[in-house]
Amino acid sequence: MQFNTFVTSTDDLQRCIQAPNLTEVLIEPSLLAREGHLSDEAAQILAVQAQQQGLRPVLVWDILMPERVLQTIGDRLKTWDLQPFAAIRVCDLGAAGWLALRAPEIPLQLIVETGNHNLEALQGWCAIFGSALERLILSIELPEDKLIEYCQVLPIACEILGVGPILLFYSPRSLLSAHFGTAEEETSVIKAFAAFEDAPNRHLRTLETVHGTFLFLDKDQFILDRLEALKAAGLDTVRLDLRHLGDRHNAAPSVDQICQQILANPVALRQSWPHETRAPFFKANRTTSLFPRLKSKRFETWRDQCLAEVIASEKGKYVVFYTTQAFAIATAKRLLLPTGEMMDLPADVVFCSVAGESLETIETEQLLVTDWVKKTVPGTLLLTD
Amino acid sequence: MWKPELLAPAKNLERLKVAIAYGADAVYLGGQAYGLRARADNFTQTELAQGVAFAHVHNAKVYVTLNAFLHDADFAGLDEYCQFLEAIGVDAVIVSDLGVIRAVQRSSNLPVHLSTQASCLNLYAAQIWQKVGIQRLIVGRELGIAEAGQIQTQTQLEVEMFTHGAMCMSYSGHCTISNYTAGRDSNRGGCIQSCRSPYYLTQQPSTDVIAPAADDHQIAFMSSQDLWGIHQIPAFFQQHICSLKVEGRMKSSFYVAIVCKVYRRLIDAYAAGKWCPELLAWAAQELQSMPHRDYFAGSLETPAGSDSIYQKSENVNVGTHQYVGIVVDSTADDLVVRLAEPLEAGQEIEVIPFVGEPVRWQVTQLFSVLGEPRTMMRQDSVVRLSKAAMPLQARSLARLNIVRLAQPAPQMAHAI
Incomplete structure (x- = not known):
């Protein structure tokens, strides 16, 4: 299991050389990367320098691109020498498609961090890209047991974020410049903090780059002290995203010491980490556990047995039903209240039309009027047995 | 003259019928699972069958959303559900997740429309999805009509575009605010619409509490204005966009009726050579009658700019008519x-x-x-x-x- 990290300078490269188990560096040009601020030339030079020092440079092309943007980028990228890059990592399938035509010899690393939370999808990507695909960058919303399973089952190397900011939101629109002025250069970044009304002490880091606006959680993902089982399962790469701890010229501050600490005492590293840490989905992803409680009980079980729904009632006077299917009066047996309470339909209920005529058979989408039935309110369902 | 399809949302059977009665050529709706509107009173299987039957009698189509990004455990029953949908005559399913697409293709012959949640934004991506076997692309809302037209021309795939309604500020499928702040998966139907909330926003939090220096004002800096594409109807025709989609599976019958009526009339008028400024003025007035978050043209012509933010402090809106x-x-x-x-x-x-x-x-x-x-x-x-x-x-x-x-x-x- 190796580490990788983002780099922006030769100082970063020097630290990476000293870092145990770190052989791969991620290079972000502003042209292609969400948070990149290297010029085209600087990115290519840095790749050559990384290669010369025995590191494996990976070009980060993680922006999403409407057609107009991809065309512009493609034109510019044609002038690049991509050979120094050992691999290219992409998020937009369009980038993968472009590379398949223009640089098919360079291995592909596919970012599947949003969605792609099932084996079927991951196997699908492997089938689509075949031998061109070098690695899948998996989602941190996957729990440990699934990560272990995927590392064991997938015919491809896998990577996971070990430590770093958790991206919450990626918009192509410029959302900060309206408030803080426009960035002057392509490589400029507007930085701000956003806070919810009810949690003003939670500072959500927010960036606007030439590619859009990004919002991050106020706590860092951290699983560096929980890697043993993943390592045993064959996890290939753990990413160390330290960009928010450094500056424009130091994207990997202290990465040499951090890597040493991961190997020596990762718990101490977590305890001394400069930001609060968490790994909210590492043990279990329960983000759907609320859904059953969000739904009224009546919908789940009873709607297919529903003959009609109460759409109006006036206490002591009447109830109005709207039928959802044709039925014989005799089959109407019970009422299900929105609260979930079930009660028998009173035996003496007479169903009438709006014109006041007593009915024996009922058509679908018909209004039925009865005398007042205690407890009935709009939303009550009329059911068969 | 060829016309694009008008595709409307249907929260329930009533909305489905309203949409078709007011002119929709097709409706999209969710079943009890696998969709992105977990809180909606989605269609039961009986209601789905009734809805499809009603739609087909009125020459309309029904597309069912299976557009959640599923975890392994969520796949339980999906194959059987697809077979059921095929058996009742559903015209297509709307899917985001490659795993779900593979499951649909394995278990049925249902045509697959790629959901906008998959953020298909360019020709190269479209070509990959074409190889996967999808029949229609619902392209990302960040795309212009001309770009979508290019994709249509070069792939010969059907291309559908959102034409009206609320917009995600984020690239669709790339927002997880709800996941990490509320424990609800926005890509499995749990979005809490955090982008609509006002935030304190500052560049230098000097204290533990962020608050603006000048006043106690909060800013809804991530809330998008609503999309309308009434002025772009001719362009949709010219670029052969096959389907004009209306957002809003949680919205009222009022909304569904007015939007369908307006776009129906616009599409028919253009096809009949009766496009005129008075018609557009009428359409604008009608659409202003409903609650909305100020209208703009999204990225249909030029990329949405920083003036596309709905900055009113209320996350509610007023139409001219109740x-x-x-x-x-x-x-x-x-x-x-x-x-x-x-x-x-x-x-x-x-x-x-x-x-x-x-x-x-x-x-x-x-x-x-x-x-x-x-x-x-x-x-x-x-x-x-x-x-x-x-x-x-x-x-x-x-x-x-x-x-x-x-x-x-x-x-x-x-x-x-």
């Missing part, structure tokens, strides 16, 4: 209306027919469903309006017609 209710029956003597809002004698109302101008009159008499005269009927009740007191045109009004107040609504907030 929704009153829907006609649930029409007898020889009465229109029977289910009220979504209270109605008082003396108020002027408009009933919107499926085709033609609204029928407007002042309500002088209200009757309960038992025929008792009333001066006021409350929300969530049923009222009888005597046809004898209506203008002649009102005789042709029918079930599923929408009723709104004729006068501009007071400046009150309506939930969208």
Whole structure:
């Protein structure tokens, strides 16, 4: 299991050389990367320098691109020498498609961090890209047991974020410049903090780059002290995203010491980490556990047995039903209240039309009027047995 | 002349029928699972079958959303569900997740429309999805019509675009605020719409509490204005966009009716060579009648800029007219209306027919469903309006017609 990290300078490269188990560096040009601020030339030079020092440079092309943007980028990228890059990592399938035509010899690393939370999808990507695909960058919303399973089952190397900011939101629109002025250069970044009304002490880091606006959680993902089982399962790469701890010229501050600490005492590293840490989905992803409680009980079980729904009632006077299917009066047996309470339909209920005529058979989408039935309110369902 | 399909949302059977009655060529809806509207009263299997049958009788199509990003455990029952959908004649499914696409293709012959959640934004991506075997691309809302047209021309895939409604500020499928701040998966139907909330925003939090220096103002800096594509109808035709989609599976029958009626008329007018400024003015006025978050053209012509943010502090909006209710029956003597809002004698109302101008009159008499005269009927009740007191045109009004107040609504907030 190796580490990788983002780099922006030769100082970063020097630290990476000293870092145990770190052989791969991620290079972000502003042209292609969400948070990149290297010029085209600087990115290519840095790749050559990384290669010369025995590191494996990976070009980060993680922006999403409407057609107009991809065309512009493609034109510019044609002038690049991509050979120094050992691999290219992409998020937009369009980038993968472009590379398949223009640089098919360079291995592909596919970012599947949003969605792609099932084996079927991951196997699908492997089938689509075949031998061109070098690695899948998996989602941190996957729990440990699934990560272990995927590392064991997938015919491809896998990577996971070990430590770093958790991206919450990626918009192509410029959302900060309206408030803080426009960035002057392509490589400029507007930085701000956003806070919810009810949690003003939670500072959500927010960036606007030439590619859009990004919002991050106020706590860092951290699983560096929980890697043993993943390592045993064959996890290939753990990413160390330290960009928010450094500056424009130091994207990997202290990465040499951090890597040493991961190997020596990762718990101490977590305890001394400069930001609060968490790994909210590492043990279990329960983000759907609320859904059953969000739904009224009546919908789940009873709607297919529903003959009609109460759409109006006036206490002591009447109830109005709207039928959802044709039925014989005799089959109407019970009422299900929105609260979930079930009660028998009173035996003496007479169903009438709006014109006041007593009915024996009922058509679908018909209004039925009865005398007042205690407890009935709009939303009550009329059911068969 | 070829026309693009008008595709409307259907929260339930009533909305499905309203959409088709007011001119939708197709509707999209969710079943009990696998979709992105977990809180909606999504269709049961019986209701799905009824909806498909109704739609097909009226020459409309039904697309079912299976557009959640699933975890392994969520796949339980999906194969059987796809077989059921195919058996009842569903016309296509809308899918985001490659795993779900593979499951659909393995278990059925249902055509697959790639959901906008997959953020297909360019030709190269489209070509990959084409190889996967999808029949239609619902392209990302960040794309312009000309770009979508290019994709259509070069792939010969059907290309569908959102034309009206609320917009995600984020790239669709790339927002996880709800996941990490509320424990609800926005890509499995749990979005809490955090982008609509006001935030404190600052560049230098000097204390633990972020607050703006000048005042205590909070900013809804991530809330998008609503999309409308009324001015772009000719471009949709020219670029051969096959389907114009209306957002809003959680919205009211009022919304569905007005949007369908407006876009139906615009599409038909353009096809008939009757496109004119007066028609656009009418369309704009009608769409302003409903709650909305200020309209703009999204990225249909040029990329959405920083002026596309809906910065009003309220996460609610006001239309020029208030929704009153829907006609649930029409007898020889009465229109029977289910009220979504209270109605008082003396108020002027408009009933919107499926085709033609609204029928407007002042309500002088209200009757309960038992025929008792009333001066006021409350929300969530049923009222009888005597046809004898209506203008002649009102005789042709029918079930599923929408009723709104004729006068501009007071400046009150309506939930969208």
